[in-house]
Amino acid sequence: MEVELVDISEHLRRFEPFDELPEEVVNGIAARVDVRYFKAGSTILSSGETIHEIYFIRSGAVEVYRRNGALYNRLEEGAIFGQLSLLMQNRVRFPAKALEDTLLYIIPEDVFNELCEKYDSFADFVEIGGKTRLRQAVSRAQQMNDVMRTRIQKLLTRDLVSIDAKASVYDAGCKMTEEGVSCLLITGANNDSSSAIAGIVTDRDLRTRFIAEGLPLDTPVSAIMSGDLITVEAQEYVFEAMLCMLRYNIHHLPVMRNKRCIGMISISDLLRYESQNSLLVVARILRAQDMEELIRMKGEMDASFIRMVNEGANSHMVGSAMSVFGRSIKQRLMELAQEQLGPPPVPCCLMAMGSMARDELLPGGDQDNALILDDSYDEKLHDSYFKQLASFVCDGLAACGYSYCSGGIMATEKKWRQPLSVWRNYFQQWIEKPTNEALLHSSIFFDLDGVWGEIQWVEKLKEQIARKAKNSPKFLSYLARNSLNRTPPLGFFKDFVLEEDGKYKNSMDLKRRGSAPLVALIRVYTLAIGSTAQNSFERLEHIRESGLLPAGHTHTLHDALEFISMVRLRNHAHLLQEGQEVNNKVNPENLSQFDRRNLKEAFQVLNNAQKFIKFRY
Amino acid sequence: MLYFPPEKKKPRATPCWPDVFVRRAAEARSPLLQYYYGGGVVDGDTPLSKVLFLALDIETTGLHPGRDAIVSIGAVPFTLERIFSSRSRYWVVNPGRPLTPDSVVIHGITHSRILNSPDLMEVIPDLLAVMAGAVIVVHCRQVERLFLDAALRKSIGEGIDFPVIDTMEIEASYFRRGVRYWLSQFFGLNRYSIRLADSRTRYHLPQYRPHHALTDALATAELFQAQAACRFDPDMPVKEIWL
Structure with missing residues (x-):
């Protein structure tokens, strides 16, 4: 991916519909374009063939035919064709032939779709008349898929x-x-x-x-x-x-x-777009009468996860859905606990940390959580209640498949069951007087979300963090240094570095050495720009808007995170289907060549980004 | 009018590249080169349609591999079916010496850009990784082969050798060997130029801005696809044209 191919972008910009697009968007398209030469008289597309791209005529001329052989259109330099096939389930409707020696720029389907979604002028240009509705009808027919892929x-x-x-x-x-x-x-x-x-x-x-x-x-x-x-x-x-x-x-x-x-x-x-899916799972979680019923939901959550992965949902969707499941379980557990223990003596808020707060939870994720109590909390009078409440929730979560947090970040720990003023103080200390040790264990607290109770407190905490962190260069530099603790598993010759022994010999940990360091890096930039976003993809969007990083940087980070996450998701889904325990270890031998290559590229992006952040902070 | 078909190409002595690679891999002392040669090269009998190519272009401070150094490198992987310009690579490197005003005019890379660029040695691992397993396609093979060889000798004390397909050579074999060419030379008309831009025009390929390593690499890839489409059978073994 090199932005230096100015000849391509300049040429695209001379023609409709690219002339209406912002310059950096056209540069982005040019960086994704592939090229092919066709000799005069040769066939470019045959009827019924499957394609995942559209074609832009750089030079030459192309004739497009109807299936009965009648000439449909003659296209010249600057014209695009193939878009109708993309709207028609990727089947070529109109075969095409090179009338003269022709050079084509090939624009991938995802770029085309993105342009259609983002730029009305582009969509109008390529979808004439009833074709938008056609596309809607096609997606409606695809049942579950449309929920995943249809834009609001x-x-x-x-x-x-x-x-x-x-x-x-x-x-x-x-x-x-x-x-x-x-x-x-x-x-x-x-x-x-x-x-x-x-x-x-x-x-x-x-x-x-x-x-x-x-x-x-x-x-x-x-x-x-x-x-x-x-x-x-x-x-x-x-x-x-x-x-x-x-x-x-x-x-x-x-x-x-x-x-x-x-x-x-x-x-x-x-x-109308829903048949059998996650909506129902959530409804059943929230209706569960007792612990047994809640525990039984694990099977349905896993099934829903596998279905989403197999149906091609992206990692953001899957992560959000799994996080909503997790939140619902926590909410229901809080309610069930209160049926036993009675209402809380002072107002409180259950808070999720880490992946659930980021909407990036996966099956088998940790249950990182904490409790914020009202400042009127009196330890002597109230602690036994909240201790029982915390145990009930944490044990319940463990029973539902969310393992206890190995770092002890759970409301059962007294330290993480404190009044709001103490929490404010925690964050103040971390930000104003950062130390390596303190931040090593607490960076997870900078991904936070209110789950049950006085969730506005959590919003206040988020604002406090966003306000303070961006003006604390020392804190940012500690956090940045921490984010470099784990490096991607790439060797000098861009080969994978695998674990040499133990249970997971010859595999690599996609979370510890892939998505986690990327997420950590994104967190640093998010705090640096004073954003309160939690989800890594949303954070990247805010970072992009802030202009903190060089153009294109956030886009590559986004792609790298998405790719690593997708391989992780598929691995999880595979293990669940096989009835095995989920983990993040992947043996590259079991990946396709395509995945291996892209994974290497994603790791390389992480590698470069780590170098960059080291230089920056 | 009389028609003189292009003269049939004489078989020339090209080395058996897979064997060369095996030997070189064993002899190489640098791990970089061991790795590069260890990646092997396709068998000479592989049909063109099954070969992964890499178009390579290098811009330099001048014309002498001994004295001048590399300024930028462009690389574009491709097959007969598709040019993967989206996966192309481009490096600007610090040649370690001042640029002459002449060369700045040619490749447009300025001194300040160079100062912020890595040394060639830092990009060589990347470059070799991109080159590994692909058959290199260049326009005028001497530049790329000699400069890379010289650069490696200088930085790691060992040179490099690899098979190349030379689009200029292919043009020459069709236009400079034919009787028609000699006739036209004799009468001083219609001089056939085999420079990159002129060769491209013959296949109705568009004009690109010359002397940018990445654009030139892309231009070379397109030219070879065009030559293959017009002159070669996709099933032709690659050994027929690699040098």
Whole structure:
């Protein structure tokens, strides 16, 4: 991947639809392009062939035929073809032949899809007329896959129905009836006088907050709306919208693009896309009557994991789904514990650390957790309750397949069961007076998420960390140094370095020496820019936006992490299917040549990134 | 009009490369070269369609392998089916001496860029890893072979040798050997140039900016694909054209 191929990018930029794209995007495309020469008269595509790319004519001329042999189109320099085949399940519809000596630039399918999703001008150019709908129909037919692969924006079928916040509830009710919607977006004036979303009102709100309360008809609609909305981005996957609804237990989600609301999706829109899947697993976890029922869910969670991996979900989706399962289990355990022990004597919050907080949990992951207690906590009076609560939850998690944390990061440890003020102090100490030893064991605390109870405390902690860390060069440099403790398993000649003996002889640990050091590195940059994002892919996005790293750097890190994670996921799924215990050890002999090569490249990216961070901090 | 087909190529004495590699692997003292030769090379009877090629181009401070040094290297892996430009590599290296203004004009690499670049020795492991197992394709074989050989002699005390396919040689064999060529030379018309850009024009390949190692490597890969499409059977054994 070299960005130096200016001849390719400059040429692309001269033609539609690339001329409308930002320069760095075209450079990115040029770096992914392959090339092929066709002699005049030779066949480029034959009917029925499977392709995973589109073709850009660099020079020469190409004739495209219908299947009956009739000439369909004659294309020249700067034209693209093959896109229709990508929209039609990768089957070549129109065979193509070189009319003159022709040089083609080959653009891979994933680049094409990304461009279609991100740039309307590009999508409009390649999808003429009814083809968008065609694609939707194709993906609808693919059952489960569409949840994984369909973007939320494809679900938006109708225009947004909204009303101003100053309007009355009566007007709002009339508008909902006229438009036949169950949910209305409320807009309000923003600081810069552009309209912004203020909230939403649903049928249910009209019932519970208006009619049942007996309010007058001219009540402003803003009085009964739900504010502080949770939203999704248009280019996210349908699956993510689903997880979001599950996580916050809500039924409507405004869909955003470029900070503007462009539509709304409801749970019924999603259920049409769902058959048998993770939604049901979560619902059953939250309904489980006792420990036995909860323990039995492990089999279903594993099955759901295997299915997702086999159906080609990406690591972010799988990690998020597994984390939602884990959260739900923790939430249900907290409730079950309280049925036995009674409600907590002072408010508290169960917090997840590490991979679950990052939405990157995998089956067999550790249960890293901690408890934050209200500052009115009195050790003499309350500790025995919280100790029992912690044991109940941690033992329960272990029984459900989340092994005890070997580093002792669990609420059962007194140190990790403390009032909020003590937690604030912990983070302050780590950041202001970092030592190697302290950070070695505590970097995992910088991935945190509230699971049950006063989760706003955790948000406050995240903000505290984000604010302080970026202004503490000493802390960042300790953290950076820590991230270099594990190096990728690559030798001098770019060969894999394997374990030489023991149970896992001839294998390498993809977590310890692959994803974990990458995640650690990403964490350093995230804290350096003062972002509160937790998921590594989201963190990379924030890092990219901040401009902290050279252009293209975050993109390679993203790809490397995704690739290592996917090999890990497939290994996990394979072991689970074989009924073996999961681990992160992979023997390169068991990988395809393709995987081996890409894995080497991913490790090389990690290697370079480690060199870079060493030089930077 | 009379038509003179290109003269049939005379069989020439090219070494049996797989044997050379086995011998060199045993003789090499540097682990880098042991590794490189240990990777072997395809059998001479392998059909072109099954060979992995690597187009290589090197820009230098001048024309003398003894005196001048490498400034940049471009490498593009490819097969007859596809040029993997997305997997291409490009290195700018510090030649360890000031650049002459002339060469700066040619390859456009400035002094400040060089100062921030690694020494050749640091990129050699990467370069050999990319070269290993592939048949090297260049336009004008002397430059790449001699400069690489000289550079390795200088840095590790041992030279290197490998099979190359020379797109310039292929052009020459079709245009400089034919009777038509001599006739046109004799009458001083229509001089056939076998320079990279001119050779490409004959296959209707586009003009690229010359003297950038990576672009030139890509240009060479495209030229060879074109030559193969027009002149060779994909089943032809690679030993027919490697040198």
